[in-house]
Amino acid sequence: MTEKTGRRAAVSDQTARRRIQAARAVDPLTAVMVVVPLLAVLAALGVRAAGGTSPSHGPQNVPLSRSVIICPPGATDLAVASMSGARGTIEVRTGGIDREAEVGPGITDSLSLGNKSAVLVGRGDLAPGLVAGRFGRPLSNIDCRPPDFDEWFTGVGAGAKHQSVLQLANPDGGRAIVDVVVLGRKGPVDVPALRGVAVRGGETREFDLAQLIPREDDLALRVRTLRGRIAASVLDTFAEIGNGQSGTDGLPPQSAPATRNLLMGLPGGAGKRVLVVANPGADAGRVSLRFVTRDATFAPEGADDIALPAGSVVRVPLAKFLKGAGTRDDERPLGLELVSTVPATAGLVMFVDGDLTHAVPTDPLTGAGSTPLPPGTKQLVLGGATKPGVVLVDAYDDAGKALPDQRIEIAAGRGVSVEVPAAARLITVTPQRTSVSAVVIVTGLGATLVRPREPIDTGLVPHVAPGRP
DSSP: OOOOTTOOHHHHHHHHHHSOOSOOOOOHHHHHHHHHHHHHHHHHTTOOOTTSOOOOOOOEEEEOSEEEEEEOSSOSEEEEEEOSSOOEEEEEEETTEEEEEEEBTTBOEEEEOOSOOEEEEEEGGGSTTEEEEEEETTTEEEEOBOOBSEEEEEEEEESSSEEEEEEEEOOSSSOEEEEEEEEETTEEEOOGGGSSEEEOTTOEEEEEHHHHSOEEEEEEEEEEEEESOBEEEEEEEEEOTTTOOEEEEEEOOBSSOEEEEEEEOOOOSSSOEEEEEEEOSSSOEEEEEEEEOSSOEEOOTTOOOEEEOTTEEEEEEOHHHHHTTOSSTTTSOOEEEEEEEEEEEEEEEEEETTEEEEEOOOOOBSSOEEEEOOSSEEEEEEEOOSSSEEEEEEEEOTTOOBOOOEEEEEOTTOOEEEEEOTTOSEEEEEEESSOBEEEEEEEESEEEEEOOBOOOOEEEEOOOOOOOO
16 A cells, blocks of 8 residues: 555654553463463462562463464454554465555555455554454454453344354364353254364364354343354344345344443434343342433333343334334434343344344543544444543544544433544544443445444463473
8 A cells, every 4th residue: 555645744643642552572362371371380389489488470461472363254454553653564365365454543454355254463662552443334343352361142033034154263283162142032952963063273164053053032142152263253244024124234242241231322213123131040040121312321111120030032123112212313212221230231232224233332442542444424423421521523534634623521310422524534532531332323225233343452371480490
């Protein structure tokens, strides 16, 4: 990629101040794999430091020297950026073919990958702050994320109209082992084929749930990695037989069950809105539904508490509640808040003007969160502030030129919605004095929700005390 004109020098300085610029000499993953087992052995043998005491030193945060993000198949276009403030090339591995993407301050590079899984590798100064997104048309968004070890997907389908494909991608050379727990309307679903799943190094395995466990009720999946590293994803397809409505989108994960789940991002337009709630625990509970608007958070009229049987999934149509919540933009709900007596997971399956999209609980931003964006009309939705604060919004076009920034005030118990320039291809959301949940609603040919994420800047390395001579 050639350097684009019109880029302001201040963009580089501003972004660089927000990211770590130390030397990258340690690969945290390698250090953890080598040092942690050694420390465990020494602790078990009761090894003492000089003076007869065991000094207590926690692990140290060090700048990353290598980072990995996985983009599963499901959309053709890949957008990648680095928020480290450095300029250079990112390695892109697709099915044995190595490619490169050029990144720099505010710059988002785009690649067309077809239907292949991609592994992105950032090294040196480009390792911290690596972010990516995968987008399709009609509008769809496939999560590109680092590997994780325990995640939930709620609102999964395995029937004739609603079908989901579970994708397990292994970015490393060694084999990984994964267990998948499946919950349905009547309780846990026994699926031997999803227990102890082996995924070879560099492999992406796909499981069509409609073929594996055909059923019409809504499902929830818990994906746990027992060995190695895996990035799990769900590609969701919904087709209304007979009326021509169909759509495909990525179903994002939830990190863990919680007693408070906030789902921001309710696009306007006609179509179904169905809430799916899962209770993975052994105790029955109840959940109450609240709308988040610009003025307040309140329970909609006629919304009684919803029973949550133990170890099962509940489906709640929202159309009747949304109709009574107001149709003007200043009245329309911006999100849903679920408060339950037991830890639960949730997902909102939406048809927006004939296109499928999802809202799920996201981890709140405590620092700067970034994401690439697809073309389309864009609206940033914020909520979940714990106290009054300010949110700074920086956006960049496809040439890396800074667009007008915004400073947004936010308060607890309220949502905020602001327009993002249509030309924006990269956005950074930085909360101050509070944490906040953020999502960008993109509309045009269909609709999708894109979630800013805090890039990983550092890794943990155990402290190693010097030995006695």
